[in-house]
Amino acid sequence: MSEEAPRPLMLGGVSVHDLLGRPLVRLARRLVGAFAEEIPLYRRLPEEELDGDITRITEHNLRVISRVFRERRPPTRAELAPVRASAARRAREGVPLDALLAAYQLGVAKVWESLFAHAGPGDLDDVLAANRLILRYSGAVTSAVCAAYVEEREAMRSHEQDAMHATVSALLAGDRKALAGVRLASRYLVVATALGDESAGGAGQMDGRRRLRRFRDAWQRHATGQVLSALDGTGGLVLVPLDADEPGWCRAGELVAAASRAAGVPVWGAAEPAEPDRVPAAAKLAEEVLEVVRSLGRPPGAYRLADVLLEYQLSRPSEALTGLAGLLDPLLGNPDLLRTLKAYLDTGLDRRRTAELLHVHPNTVDYRLRRAVALTGLDPVDPDQLQRIGAALAARRTLNGG
Known part of the structure; x- marks a missing residue:
């Protein structure tokens, strides 16, 4: 025996799902217009995108909300699949997550305003029930959008890091064929780095990944060109592009200090400037200087060969x-x-x-x-x-x- 369908939620004598379903296309266009009017990023989108993909996903969300009201249940994973796919596309396009979430929040607010306009004095119970449902819908959609967006950005970041590691490996190996078509800086500050023990702060695997991401991003924020790196949770190699006439050492202390603040752990760095064809020798020297610095128990910070000349020579x-x-x-x-x-x-x-x-x-x-x-x-x-x-x-x- 099938379960009895739940009583429709009513506002002003009309079911809530009909209030959404009948004018769905018109309401979707009105919502997209509100996005373009109130959210700066959407205002800059081309009209064909607003009329195309943005309008289609808005119509889909309105259909999902209508079913949520009709069946009095949260959205299903299948219903949220197009939402996740749309969020992933926005991530690939570089749309900031906060702009994307602002559009969903604005859409929910506009939908709720439209529904409330039909409520009468005797509709309080249904208004409260509808409010609970739309909050559940909003929570489910926000989670789906955030998860899909972050997953896509992580996948993009992983691809970028793989390409970056390949470039660094080719530089270290002197593989000119692998570097064909790769745009390199005229000079780099080659920095061998070591991070303090992350377990000292009780960091888990997730915290370790976040720390590494913050550490990597800090170098790029303080550079004028594309930073190349091959890093893991313990440190690694960073190649910071230098201007042709820029003294190689002068910014090393600033860069290491900024990376340490971003990662939230002590950082040791040994730096050596070099043209691309000298990167292998510079990396080897920087790693050896870093090893000497760490073995001597020197405090965190930036070092160069001149700081440990005698100790370096004695370590040979x-x-x-x-x-x-x-x-x-x-x-x-x-x-x-x-x-x-x-x-x-x-x-x-x-x-x-x-x-x-x-x-x-x-x-x-x-x-x-x-x-x-x-x-x-x-x-x-x-x-x-x-x-x-x-x-x-x-x-x-x-x-x-x-």
Whole structure:
């Protein structure tokens, strides 16, 4: 036995679905006119688009609303399929999501105004029932539009990222054939990046994707041309286009700081300017400098080779590295001596500042320095020996990772 059809909702003695269904085509055109009048973006659309796709999807929505009122139920997934398809098309056309949602909200408001105009004093119960239904319709449509729009934009972004990764890979491989037809900048700031541990903030997979998107977008916002990147959740390579006469290093600090703020995590970056054919060498150097910076425990920020020249050189394979670090081995039995010697060099050979840093008396600093000299034969007062001490400390940092 079939279920009895629900009683029609009535306003002014006429069923609500008839109030919508009879003038549907005329009402759809009136709504599209309101979109063009009240929403700036729709005002700029060509007339053939307004009369075509926009009017068709508006008519479809009015039919769905009419059925929602007649059958007293939310819209079905099948009924929302054309809505999702339309939202995906708008995403591909570059229509902002807020403009799209504004059109749906305006349409619902206009429909409701049109229906209310027929309500009489005895229609309160049906007005309330119709209000609940149109709210359910509005919620379902908003969810469908947002989901379809975001899915399409993500698919477009994924395609763009695949193409970008392919370009970066071709640049790094020096594959001129793969780069045929690709418009490249005359120079790039090649930046190797590392992001702080995202798990420290309890971020889930969704948060990680959002962080990466914000990180990637920040570079583009601060660039005058198309930024190329090959990034994941831990960092990666970014190629920022530079003007022909622009100094390569000057903007690195600003760019890394902006990307860090956008991602909400500490960011380390090592930068090197290069023409397209030098990108492979610049990327290799930037990655090596970044590795040295991270191994030394340097704070987040932008670095270049000049910032770690000695440490970088000492990080290259060499028998001299162990020998340099071994110059300070006699101090290993007394960590206070090694710590004092390091602080003395860090403070520019200032015994009082060294004492303050170590929270000891200046006489204690003098005593420890004399002991260090006696054990190692290296006196920081002697310029030649001072250089050897500095190199030995750098070698120890390199070997010990900090």
